[in-house]
Amino acid sequence: xxxxxxxxxxxxxxxxxxxxxxxxxxxxxxxxxxxxxxxxxxxxxxxxxxxxxxxxxxxxxxxxxxxxxxxxxxxxxxxxxxxxxxxxxxxxxxxxxxxxxxxxxxxxxxxxxxxxxxxxxxxxxxxxxxxxxxxxxxxxxxxxxxxxxxxxxxxxxxxxxxxxxxxxxxxxxxxxxxxxxxxxxxxxxxxxxxxxxxxxxxxxxxxxxxxxxxxxxxxxxxxxxxxxxxxxxxxxxxxxxxxxxxxxxxxxxxxxxxxxxxxxxxxxxxxxxxxxxxxxxxxxxxxxxxxxxxxxxxxxxxxxxxxxxxxxxxxxxxxxxxxxxxxxxxxxxxxxxxxxxx
Numbered sequence: 073x074x075x076x077x078x079x080x081x082x083x084x085x086x087x088x089x090x091x092x093x094x095x096x097x098x099x100x101x102x103x104x105x106x107x108x109x110x111x112x113x114x115x116x117x118x119x120x121x122x123x124x125x126x127x128x129x130x131x132x133x134x135x136x137x138x139x140x141x142x143x144x145x146x147x148x149x150x151x152x153x154x155x156x157x158x159x160x161x162x163x164x165x166x167x168x169x170x171x172x173x174x175x176x177x178x179x180x181x182x183x184x185x186x187x188x189x190x191x192x193x194x195x196x197x198x199x200x201x202x203x204x205x206x207x208x209x210x211x212x213x214x215x216x217x218x219x220x221x222x223x224x225x226x227x228x229x230x231x232x233x234x235x236x237x238x239x240x241x242x243x244x245x246x247x248x249x250x251x252x253x254x255x256x257x258x259x260x261x262x263x264x265x266x267x268x269x270x271x272x273x274x275x276x277x278x279x280x281x282x283x284x285x286x287x288x289x290x291x292x293x294x295x296x297x298x299x300x301x302x303x304x305x306x307x308x309x310x311x312x313x314x315x316x317x318x319x320x321x322x323x324x325x326x327x328x329x330x331x332x333x334x335x336x337x338x339x340x341x342x343x344x345x346x347x348x349x350x351x352x353x354x355x356x357x358x359x360x361x362x363x364x365x366x367x368x369x370x371x372x373x374x375x376x377x378x379x380x381x382x383x384x385x386x387x388x389x390x391x392x393x394x395x396x397x398x399x400x401x402x403x404x405x406x407x408x409x410x411x412x413x414x
Contacts, residue, residue, distance in 0.1 A: 101410035114259030120399040126155030157259035171256040174202035205254040206261035258354040260305030275302025309358040319352030344379025
C-alpha cells in the first residue's frame with residue numbers, strides 16, 4: 073500500500089511538472105490590433121481593464137476592456153509631437169509627455185479629464201536645451217519628470233497638485249558628468265513608488281530621493297555609459313528591490329550587459345546573467361510569481377530566479393511593458409501591440 077501511494081504521488085508530481093513546463097513554453101505575447109501605424113514607446117496599465125499608450129503623430133491609445141478594443145485618440149495641436157511617456161490615473165484622467173527640443177515647441181505635458189476627448193497643455197517650456205525624457209507619479213496629483221541636463225545639473229520637474237510643475241532647485245541636485253543624460257526610449261527612466269520614493273536613471277547612474285524629490289542622491293551602477301548605450305529603464309517592485317535594463321540601441325542584438333538589480337533601494341547595483349535573447353532590453357516587470365519579464369528591440373526574455381538563468385521567449389521588438397498584477401501589455405514601433413498570455 074505504501075509503495076502504491078508513493079507511485080501515485082510520483083506520477084502526479086510528474087504530470088504536475090509536465091503541466092508547469094508546458095505552461096512556461098506557451099507563455100507568449102498575443103498580438104492586439106492597435107488600429108494605427110504610429111510608433112509607441114510608452115504604455116501604462118491602470119488596472120486589468122484600463123490601459124493607456126502614447127506614441128508618435130500626437131497619438132494616444134486607450135482601452136477600457138483589457139485590450140479587446142483600442143481607441144485611437146489624436147491630440148489636437150500635437151500632430152507633430154511624440155508622446156514618449158504616459159501615465160493613466162483612471163478611464164477619465166491621464167497625463168502625456170512629449171519628447172523633443174523645447175526651443176522647437178516640443179517639450180510639453182498634457183492632461184485629460186474626460187477620457188481623452190480633449191487635452192490641455194498643463195506645462196510647456198521653450199528653454200534652450202530642455203528635452204523631456206520620462207515621468208512617473210506617486211498618485212493622481214504628485215509626479216516627477218526627468219529631462220536632459222541643463223547647467224551641469226539634472227533637469228527635474230515636480231508637480232504636487234497635478235497641474236503646476238516646477239523645477240527642483242539646482243543646489244539640491246548632484247552634478248551630472250559630461251555627456252550624462254537619460255534615454256527617452258521606454259517611458260521607464262523614472263520610477264515613483266510609495267509616498268516619497270523615486271528613482272531616475274542616466275546611462276550609468278541612478279539618482280534617488282526619499283522625500284518626494286526635495287533632495288537627491290546618486291549611485292553608481294555597473295553599466296558603462298555611452299552615447300547610445302547604458303541604462304534604458306527602471307522597475308522597482310518593492311521599496312528596496314529594483315531592476316535596471318539596458319544595452320546599446322545602435323547594436324541592439326550585440327551580446328552585452330543588459331540587466332542589473334538592487335536590493336537596498338538603489339544604493340548599490342550588481343549585474344545579473346545577461347538576459348536572453350542577447351541584446352538591448354529597455355523595460356522590465358516582476359510578475360506576481362516573482363518571474364522577471366524583460367522586453368527590448370532584441371526580443372523578450374523571462375527569468376524565474378531573478379536573473380540567474382534566462383529563457384528567450386521570442387525576438388519580437390518592443391520598447392515598453394506595463395502590467396497590472398499578471399495582466400501585461402507591451403508596445404513598440406508601427407503599432408506593434410501585444411498582451412501577455414501565461
